[in-house]
Amino acid sequence: MATPAFKNQMASKFTDAFNRLNRGEQGISGLITWSQAWTTVNEYLKPRDIKDSLYRRRKRNKADFDGARAAFAIIVRCRQLALVLEAFLDEIRKNFHLIEYEINEYMVRYERDENVELIRMLVSRLLDWYKAWAPPPELGPGVAADYTLAFQTRLFSALPPSFTCGFKSLCAWCLSPEEFPPSDSLSALTPNMGVVWRDFEALGLIDRYESVIASVGYERIEKQVVEVCEGNWAKPMMEELRNWMTAKVVPWMLQIYARGASSTEEARSMLQGVGSRFDFHINKTLCDLRTREIFDIIIDFPDSMGALQDLKECLQRVDQRGALVKTLRKANAKRLLHPGADTKLILSQYVATIKCLRIIDPPGVLLFKVADPIRRYLRDRPDTIRCIVASLVGDEDSGDSLLDDNEPIQPLQQSETEDYSDPMWEPEPIDAGPEFRTNKPSDVISTLVSIYDSKDLFVKELQALLAQRLLAIPEAEIYKVERERRNIEILKIRFGETALQVCEVMLRDMTDSRRMDGYLYRKWKSTMHPIVISKHFWPVLESSDLIMPGQFQSMQESYSKEFSLLKPDKKLRWLPHLGTVTIELVLQDRKLEVEVPPLEAAAIELFSQKDTWVVDDLLASLGNVDRASVVKALATWVNMGVLKEAEENVFVLLEVAEEIDENAVVASSAPLPAAGQAMAPIQTSQQQQAEKMRVYWKFIEGMLKNLGGLPIDRIQAMLKFVENYDQSIEQLGAFMEVARRENMVVCRDGVWRLNT
Structure with a gap:
C-alpha cells in the first residue's frame, strides 16, 4: 500500500508534467494543443514507401515543413523530442521491410548477372531511402546522428553476404575500370566516380567496409608487382612501382581517404597513414616475389643485380629475413645439395650466393645462416x-672459374677476436648467431678455404695438382711451365711463401730437367726426353713394375749412364709407365706413326722379336703388370689392325693388312685420345695423408672402443705417445673426415665415436 509520501511525490510529478504539457493555459486547452502537435510531428516523420509520389513531393516541399514547424516547436518546448524520436525509430524498424525488399531484388539480379552497375544502382537507391526518411535538420545534429545510427544498423544487417563481393568489385572498378569488360552501363558510370564515393560515405559503407576497400588496393598492387617484376631482374623496379602507384592508386585513394581536403598539404596529411601502409605492401609483395625467385636470381648473377638491390631495400622495411633464409636453404637442399650435382657447380653456386647475399646484407648474417648447410655438404665431398x-691455379682451359677477376688478390683472412676498444666497433646484428664473428672472412677465397679447419689441406692438394699439370705438359708446350710459375707467384700472396716452397722446387725441377735434357740431346742426340724430378719434394707417384723391353730398355740405360756422368751424386729411378711414346711401325705393306702410352709401346716392341705371342708370355716379359692392362694394350693394336687375336689369348702380328669389314671400320674409326692429355697418376693430398694415417687407425679404434666418444684434441694428445707419430691436429682431422666418409666413425658436436 502506497505511503502518503509516495502519493504526494507522484501527485507532484503529475502536476509538473501536466503544467509542462498544458503550458499554463486555461483548462486543458494546452494539453489538447500538445496532442495535436504530437500527431502532426509523428505523421510528418513517419517513414513510408518512397514509391509514393505524394510522399516524395511532400518531403521535398518546404511549405509542408513550415506547417509542421510550430508542432515541432511545441514538442521541443515540452521536452518530448526524445519520445518522438523513439517512436520515429520504431516506425523505421516496422517499415524497413520496404528497403529489404529492394535490396533482395537488386542482389538477385547481381548474383545472376555479376554486373557491378547493379551494386552502384543499389547504393544510389539506398541513399534515396536514407534521405527520404531522414528527419529535418532543424531538429539538431543529435537527432540526425541517432537516425543515421539506427538506419545504418538495420541496413548492414539486411545486406546479404554477396553484397561484400559486389561492393569490392565496384571499388576495384573505380580503381581499374580498364580491367572490366566494357558495357553501356559501365561506360556511363565513368564521370560519376566522385558521386559513387560520396554515396558510400553518406551510407557509412566506407567505414563499414574499410578492410574490403584496402584489400582492393592491396590486390591491385600484388597484381602489378607480379606482372611487371616477375622474372625481370636486370634493373631495380621499386622506383617504377612507386611511380605507378602515384599515377594510378593515389588518385583513387584521394577520393576515399582525402574527402573534403581543401589543399594539397591537407590531402597529403590525410593520406599519410594509408599511404605508408600501401607503400609497405609494395615492399612486402616485392620482397615475397624476390624471395620466391632468390635461387634463380643467384644463378643469374651478376645479370640480376637489379633484383638484389630491390631485395636489399625491401628488407630494410619488411621483416622477411627469416623467410628469405628458410626459402633459400630449402631451394639449395632440393636443387643443389644432392649427389646429382657436380661439385664445381655447387661451388659456383656457393660463390654466387656469397656475392649476392653480401649485396643484400653486408654484415653477412644471412650468408652465415644460408651457407652452413652448403659448407657441411661440401666438406663431405671428397673432390671439393x-x-x-683447380680454380685457384687459374686453369685457362676450363672455361669457368670461381674467382672474380675484379676481386683484389689478398692473403687468406683468418678469424679474429673482436677489439672492443676500437672506436669503430659495432655490435653484432640482433639476428646473428653465436659463431657469427668467427665465420665471416671478407673475400671469397678465404670463405672457400674456411670450409675446412686448416689451409694445409689446400696446400697439399695444390702441390698434387701442380705436379699433375706439370707432368702433363707436352714437349711442344713447354711455355706452359711459365704460366704455372705465374700462378704460384699469385698464390704466394694468398697462402704465403713458406707454404709454397715445395711448389717452387717442382718448378725448378722442370726448368733444370728441360735444360739438362737439351744438353744431353745436343751431346748424344737422344730420342728420349724424360722429366727428372726430386723424389722428396714431389707428391707420391703411382708406382709400377713395368719393364720396357728391347730398344726402350737400351735407351733408358744409355740415358742413365749419361746422367750419371753429368750428376755423379744422383741416380735415376725410372717410372716407365708414365708419359707417352711416339713410335713408327714399319710393316711390309704400310707404315704407321702413332703416339701411345708406354705399356702399348712395350707390348708392340715385343712383337719385333717374334710375330706370335701368348698373353702369359707377354706378362712374363713385361714384368709384374696386371693382366687386364696388358689385354687392353693389345686391344689398342688390334683396333689399329696391327695385331690379330688368332685364338683365345694368342696374338699375331699382321705384316700385311687384312681386309676390314665395314662394321669393324665403323667401330674403330673413332680417334684414340691423346695420351698426353691425361693427368699423371698422382695421389691427392687426402689420399697420401690417409695412407700415412692408416698406420695409426688401430690405435684410434682402440681409444674410441675403450673410452667412448673423444674430441679431436684428446685423440691427438693420446696419439703423441705412439712411436714415430708426427702428424698435426689438422692432419688428424683430415684423416678423421676420410674415416667418417667411409662410415667408420661419426662426429656429433665435435665428439668422435665409432660407427657401430
Missing part, C-alpha cells in the same frame, strides 16, 4: 678441395 684448388 681439388675443385677449389
